[in-house]
Amino acid sequence: MEIGKKSLSIAMATALAVPVLSFVAPLGITSQAENVYRPEDNGAVANDGKSDREAIKAAVDAAGKAGGGIVEFGPGQYDIDILNFSGTGIGVYVDHPNITFKLQKSTVLNVLPTAIGEFCAIHVKGDNFKIYGGSITGDKTKHKGTEGADGHGIGVTDCSNVEIHDMTIAENWGDGIYLGSASSDGSYGGCSNVFIQNCTVKNNRRNNIAIVDADKVTVDKCNISGASGASPACGILIEPNTNNGNVPSKSVCKNIQIKNTTIKAKKKHQKNGLYFALNILNPYYQTNNKVVAKNVTLTNCKITGDVGNYSGKKVTMKKTRIKGTFYDHKKTSVKKCTIKNHYRF
Incomplete structure (x- = not known):
């Protein structure tokens, strides 16, 4: 699962956005607050069924030019079309640091149907990004093509330094949330210091949350359920990209905390690897089981479905309930847990 092999340059990303419109407020009308940028100021109209991607990107670029700021959405649905860039899709590309997306509770960022199989509705490559409030809804049920499974929400x-909180992220063609890198050889840094809190992540086609290349990730007080439609369909999957089982040392996922979270698998785990509630996996574990994750802790979680630790080192479970089978291949430390079936091998 790699995103962004064909990385955009800042110049290219800027060319894809409409220019920022100047605005002079008439006398007696309050002008836009400092460092707050609204898609409406660049032509977005909520609930009109037309794409607002360019207007959102223009607001992002204006905030970026100012050194950072808040992109503030009003209530209603903002539609995002996916631009075809040499076979890779482009949604809203956030390549500036210090950007915050402020959504209202009723704000929906809606992915318009596309045939492209690889894209992110919101693609974050800038440090210190925050998004909160509202929801992101993908095109899982309206997707025009059949190829690929990498149409991610975020x-x-x-x-x-990325924060995602108080969001619903659902019905995406790929993963609801993807944490990774544009490379699979460790040449890029991956992502770090990611905090996901009070989110509902559900019914995404591939995984609800995929942790592919990340350090210091916290998932707290989330409800995760119903991934289905494309393998492996996990609630949370921790699986770096590998080359015949080999994982570059820089790509090993590290320091992951999952706490106070409910995870429900769509179905019982199947022999082909589908439907784990949580899985830490090197897909070559039977012949070349190199470690893919270190220092993973689950605390006070409720899990309905099967769990796998095939390839994680220093994995700890505390005060966690698993209503399913725990396939434990790496001598997980288990403290004050209730596990229906604990299968050590």
């Missing part, structure tokens, strides 16, 4: 690649 993709975070090669950046640090």
Whole structure:
């Protein structure tokens, strides 16, 4: 699962956005607050069924030019079309640091149907990004093609200090949230210091949350359920990209905390690897089981479905309930847990 092999330059990303419109407020009308940028100021109209991607990107670029700021959305649905860039899709590309997306509770960022199989509706590559409130809804049920399974809701690649909270992220063609890198050889930094809190992540086609290349990730007080439609369909999957089982040392996922979270698998785990609630996996574990994750802790979680630790080192479970089978291949430390079936091998 790699996102952004064909990385955009800042110049290219800027060319894809409409120019920022100047605005002079008439006398007696309050002008836009400092460092707050609204898609409406660049032509967005909520609920009109037309794409607002360019207007959102223009607001992002204006904030970036100012050194950072808040992109503030009003209530209603903002539609995002996916631009075809040499076979890779482009949604809203956040390549500036210090950007915050402020959504209202009723704000929906809606992905318009596309045939492209690889894209992120919101693609984050700038440090210090925050998004909160509202929801992101993908095109899972309206997707025009059949190829690929990498149409993600939020993709975070090669950046640090990212907060995603108080969101619903659902029905995406790929993963709900993807944390990774534009490379699979460790040449880029991956992402770090990612905090996901009070989110509902559900019914995404591939995984609800995919942790591919990341350090210092916290998932707290989230509800995760119903991934289905494309393998492996996990609630949370921790699986770096590998080359015949080999994982570059820089790509090993590290320091992951999952706490106070409910995870429900769509179905019982199947022999072909589908439907784990949580899985830490090197897909070559039977012949070349190199470690893919270190220092993973689950605390006070409720899990309905099967769990796998095939390839994680220093994995700890505390005060966690698993209503399913725990396939434990790496001598997980288990403290004050309730596990229906604990299968050590």
